[in-house]
Amino acid sequence: MSSTGGPLNAGVLGATGTVGQRFIVLLSQNPMFRIHSLGASERSAGKAYRLAAKWKLSDPMPDEAREALVKPCDPAQFAGCDVVFSGLDASVAGDIEGAFLAADFAVFSNAKNYRMVPSVPLCVPVVNTDHYALVAGQRAASGRKKGFIVTNSNCSTSGLVVPLKALQDRFGPLRRVVVTTLQAISGAGYPGVASLDILDNIVPLIEGEESKMEAEVLKILGGVSADASACAPLTDLRVSATCNRVPVIDGHTECVSVEFAAATPPSIDEIKQCLREYTCEAQRLGCYSAPAQVMQVTEEEDRPQPRLDRNAGGGMSVTVGRIRECPVFHVKFTLLVHNTVLGAAGASILNAEYAAKKGYL
Amino acid sequence: MSSTGGPLNAGVLGATGTVGQRFIVLLSQNPMFRIHSLGASERSAGKAYRLAAKWKLSDPMPDEAREALVKPCDPAQFAGCDVVFSGLDASVAGDIEGAFLAADFAVFSNAKNYRMVPSVPLCVPVVNTDHYALVAGQRAASGRKKGFIVTNSNCSTSGLVVPLKALQDRFGPLRRVVVTTLQAISGAGYPGVASLDILDNIVPLIEGEESKMEAEVLKILGGVSADASACAPLTDLRVSATCNRVPVIDGHTECVSVEFAAATPPSIDEIKQCLREYTCEAQRLGCYSAPAQVMQVTEEEDRPQPRLDRNAGGGMSVTVGRIRECPVFHVKFTLLVHNTVLGAAGASILNAEYAAKKGYL
Amino acid sequence: MSSTGGPLNAGVLGATGTVGQRFIVLLSQNPMFRIHSLGASERSAGKAYRLAAKWKLSDPMPDEAREALVKPCDPAQFAGCDVVFSGLDASVAGDIEGAFLAADFAVFSNAKNYRMVPSVPLCVPVVNTDHYALVAGQRAASGRKKGFIVTNSNCSTSGLVVPLKALQDRFGPLRRVVVTTLQAISGAGYPGVASLDILDNIVPLIEGEESKMEAEVLKILGGVSADASACAPLTDLRVSATCNRVPVIDGHTECVSVEFAAATPPSIDEIKQCLREYTCEAQRLGCYSAPAQVMQVTEEEDRPQPRLDRNAGGGMSVTVGRIRECPVFHVKFTLLVHNTVLGAAGASILNAEYAAKKGYL
Amino acid sequence: MSSTGGPLNAGVLGATGTVGQRFIVLLSQNPMFRIHSLGASERSAGKAYRLAAKWKLSDPMPDEAREALVKPCDPAQFAGCDVVFSGLDASVAGDIEGAFLAADFAVFSNAKNYRMVPSVPLCVPVVNTDHYALVAGQRAASGRKKGFIVTNSNCSTSGLVVPLKALQDRFGPLRRVVVTTLQAISGAGYPGVASLDILDNIVPLIEGEESKMEAEVLKILGGVSADASACAPLTDLRVSATCNRVPVIDGHTECVSVEFAAATPPSIDEIKQCLREYTCEAQRLGCYSAPAQVMQVTEEEDRPQPRLDRNAGGGMSVTVGRIRECPVFHVKFTLLVHNTVLGAAGASILNAEYAAKKGYL
Known part of the structure; x- marks a missing residue:
């Protein structure tokens, strides 16, 4: 007001x-x-x-x-x-x-x-x-x-940083993240993606998107300089992003593998609990658009799905599912973010x- | 004959x-x-x-x-x-x-x-x-x-092992592979995937697919025991697969990041050349269905695309594109395989x- | 209550x-x-x-x-x-x-x-x-x-009878109606339509649908017997329906041509006005789910569209557009009805x- | 040659x-x-x-x-x-x-x-x-x-005139035709239809298409003046066309109702036989691209379908199905034409x- x-x-x-x-x-x-x-x-x-x-x-x-x-x-x-x-x-x-x-x-x-x-x-x-x-x-x-x-x-960064922030806050620094996105067409504006490019098809490139994600994550998960004059991006986290356009109207799906810096990573149950319990200051201040739950953690194996989950929390919640061990890193999961609501x-x-x-x- | x-x-x-x-x-x-x-x-x-x-x-x-x-x-x-x-x-x-x-x-x-x-x-x-x-x-x-x-x-394994085999043969053992798939609906048979599940949607789970991929790669890229009585799967390669169903009729897209075991990995150009030059015994024997090129390596940034590339080599070639450095591993690329032809x-x-x-x- | x-x-x-x-x-x-x-x-x-x-x-x-x-x-x-x-x-x-x-x-x-x-x-x-x-x-x-x-x-009948009722009430009996539908997949339930049948495709048959439409219209637009013991369907109206399934989640599109029985049919402007002014008793009684406007008449040439118009009036309004002269009958138009809301x-x-x-x- | x-x-x-x-x-x-x-x-x-x-x-x-x-x-x-x-x-x-x-x-x-x-x-x-x-x-x-x-x-006209020509040749003049089309996106070129306009959607307008169809049919089904200086379009046939864009890559579906001028219309079986037997001069001359059958008449109730039938005769055949009595006119049927092959x-x-x-x- x-x-x-x-x-x-x-x-x-x-x-x-x-x-x-x-x-x-x-x-x-x-x-x-x-x-x-x-x-x-x-x-x-x-x-x-x-x-x-x-x-x-x-x-x-x-x-x-x-x-x-x-x-x-x-x-x-x-x-x-x-x-x-x-x-x-x-x-x-x-x-x-x-x-x-x-x-x-x-x-x-x-x-x-x-x-x-x-x-x-x-x-x-x-x-x-x-x-x-x-x-x-x-x-x-x-x-x-x-x-x-x-x-x-x-928009893709918006979804990714939410669970990463929760994990970093609770379990300490992350070392490596590999993320592959399946991004909705509304992210490209109008007329945007031609229908001949996306019906019965996938476009494996979104110009400039991967480098944006890789850089923005470091800034957002980083801090602010002591004199509050500049941001202080993370320097020890490495992020590799691959971005695809898919025939979905709204809702970016992201498949994420995470490696913690800690010698002993948290268990899958600890990770689920961490994501469920995460809250933010905008919620505590009672901001109108802050979602009741920052993340909706789903146990249904075939979720999140863009058509079913993009409106969670009015589009302001991130839905995280399929949280499981990663044979290469420590944990992998799939998240969904409404790309024009929380993502824009x-x-x-x-x-x-x-x-x-x-x-x- | x-x-x-x-x-x-x-x-x-x-x-x-x-x-x-x-x-x-x-x-x-x-x-x-x-x-x-x-x-x-x-x-x-x-x-x-x-x-x-x-x-x-x-x-x-x-x-x-x-x-x-x-x-x-x-x-x-x-x-x-x-x-x-x-x-x-x-x-x-x-x-x-x-x-x-x-x-x-x-x-x-x-x-x-x-x-x-x-x-x-x-x-x-x-x-x-x-x-x-x-x-x-x-x-x-x-x-x-x-x-x-x-x-x-x-079907997903079929696409993945083709470039991995070429890389392993030329540059030595691989250490880690992270792959995320975007799989066509024809892989699920008929009636298979319900249209309400896939129109304007992604399904982030294909039952049993990830563990199949993770295990089959090791067997295919491995060898045969000395007495030819049993296969000898790789033991030092770790593979993490995430499998999604997407609204595409035919053609699985796979986003792959690879780490070599060697201290000095090959350059991106060496990798492209390796994939282009790869041949197989079925070609040398003149088998009718062997494709002229096992892999079609594309330099077009927005390829491979399922609708445009699935019929390469009559569906028997794998198309590999977006070969570039991976900020986390050594190289990443996107491949496409026709899931009911080379994949079945x-x-x-x-x-x-x-x-x-x-x-x- | x-x-x-x-x-x-x-x-x-x-x-x-x-x-x-x-x-x-x-x-x-x-x-x-x-x-x-x-x-x-x-x-x-x-x-x-x-x-x-x-x-x-x-x-x-x-x-x-x-x-x-x-x-x-x-x-x-x-x-x-x-x-x-x-x-x-x-x-x-x-x-x-x-x-x-x-x-x-x-x-x-x-x-x-x-x-x-x-x-x-x-x-x-x-x-x-x-x-x-x-x-x-x-x-x-x-x-x-x-x-x-x-x-x-x-569900298809639900959309069709709304403008027909308004026209019949204002301009007298109708003689012939030809309607072709483009029906959403949600009308077939779950699992319903297989994705292999509808991605990049049209199915030109919905079992039993055409005869249902042709018969139901006559009953709905008809009256009740004098002793209120039985309905009294119209007998002079002929309806020809062709029903197609299309890759749309919700919202049936119907292309309609109408011939009036009157020697002098109404003008296009009179028809538009008639549809805009139509009201029903459920509105007058203040029923909660009655839409503010029974029909939303659009002048935008490329409307109605299912994705944009199916939620009109909370799914309880019918959107009618492209009202124009028919070279064969008197008037033709395209309507959209939310098949699981007003249609179910x-x-x-x-x-x-x-x-x-x-x-x- | x-x-x-x-x-x-x-x-x-x-x-x-x-x-x-x-x-x-x-x-x-x-x-x-x-x-x-x-x-x-x-x-x-x-x-x-x-x-x-x-x-x-x-x-x-x-x-x-x-x-x-x-x-x-x-x-x-x-x-x-x-x-x-x-x-x-x-x-x-x-x-x-x-x-x-x-x-x-x-x-x-x-x-x-x-x-x-x-x-x-x-x-x-x-x-x-x-x-x-x-x-x-x-x-x-x-x-x-x-x-x-x-x-x-x-492209839409191309499909429609094929059965109409056969019917006219065999059974005499037609009086009225009502046709509703479901047209593929490839007809609009590239970039053409925006994906936001057609995913999970129908566009009920194709600019100028309806009047083109209504006029072209008369010219094609008509003759040539006695001195061969000008075409002589039909004057007694009335055609009403409604054209929609649908999420299909290739293949226009058309729902057609036909009224004959003759007092006694042919039976459904006679019509099927007529369409099956139709041949053209390009076939008789042995032209390379002339299809073996001008029309493929299908008895399968749920055909033609664009994904399954558009390549009939290499895209040069028209597939006609669902031939049945029309409660308003004499006969109705659904046809499919490959819009960029026979249609272009x-x-x-x-x-x-x-x-x-x-x-x-």
């Missing part, structure tokens, strides 16, 4: 895209925010949202968006917004988010452009909200009073809720 | 199932064999094949099968067959294949029942035809003159061609 | 099937009902529901069902139920529903067994609740005090709400 | 597109033609074909195309071609095909641009090769010695074979 107790005014950049659409659905259901301004490209600006957006979600377009006039992504047009969410494409996100920052907005971004900047939190809100310590440094360095930027991770728009929104609770807004 | 120079008479057990259907298509195109007898369950026996089989292949039902009368799977009914191919379900394969063996038939089986018996070759015909050395021992131990059994591997019926047939060329039939 | 003002106790027969699962999700969200008893086959009876049911819906299993003990479908076990919903398979529905009727229960059934019995309402609750007039006759004929049976139609469980539930509002329970 | 007895030199315009790819596969297997020149946009010109084309067919890229240099679509670059096939997009086909005509080439086109020109044959080669009578008129009117243009129809490239090639046999080349 804002200082006056009412909902915060939210702007959405890239509002007509698939991530933007998910922002709009989630914000329309969220009592902490009121949709205030929708921004998109010049081509869409000036049109009613329902005419500018090619709607692609199974949830119907919220009424508060239908007739809203789309604005250009110009900070001057977003006066009155307490918070700005960005679902912009990376090709334009760098400049536009930079302009909003310069205009002293609090920006919560899905784009990759600022993720690896040392002073910018790369925050999966059920994992590393301690990285908000970087915000003060950002403001000090730039002389801004209110403005800052918090990014959330690549939902993470940004929970990041903003957290920021509000902690007085950053 | 038979001793008289004509094609060999082939029987097919389990002829109405999906593997049986593939046998029939492949045999109908193969000059070395003539379809002689089709066997199936009592329910089908006595019917014309076209009425007994619910045909599920895109290739039309061959004319020589359409009106053939289906027989029960009784050795007495298969007199005149020079070779018997089995596409039987594991629930009945043990007894029936055993009966054909006892009746002195040469049996080539896809079923898992005899695969791990030490005296039985588990033979991927482009990989380990040297295991045919076990055949003499089988005969000696049983007192059979002609009869023996050769099995081929699980095609392997059996090439095994039989090899046996004929070497005088075992 | 019951006479005491609390929610009505609901039993569900066939609770573990796909229609039963939808009943459970919808009832768990419905303030008029409380899930009281879940019945299934002997194989499931005595188990906790979560163990007996193979859950196949994207909505998670409601908590009130998870630990409920499944009962056999025996009326003695359902004492205390105010209403019984049946999602039974037709192979057993005749006997079991008959037994519940004999035991004086109010039965709302999805099964086909009693649909065409003249004294039984075949009721699409947004179309022909006037057929409830048959209930008194049912009771009189059987000597039952409370018990009666109301059926809802085949949702219709039964709204039928029961209507019955409660009208004092039949 | 050419006058010298060798294969004819073939040029392909739009060679990198999906129709162009099908041309290349079919021509590489056809003894009457030799691939001589491949033309595409300026962007592709000058590159090796394997680098210029994003290959999307399951059949591997033919060797004779791999290293061929792609040319711009300029007639001067196609000297030496005996025949030019066009798989060009309609946005450029008008000008380019016009230029090739002006340069006196024999052009066989899939594009819609010239289809409805009265002097241009719109020829489905198993249906109306009698329309070649227009070629002489074309040449006379233009003063060209060798050049002419023959078009083939829209295969039709053009057979048209050219026919032209060669008849001395037009």
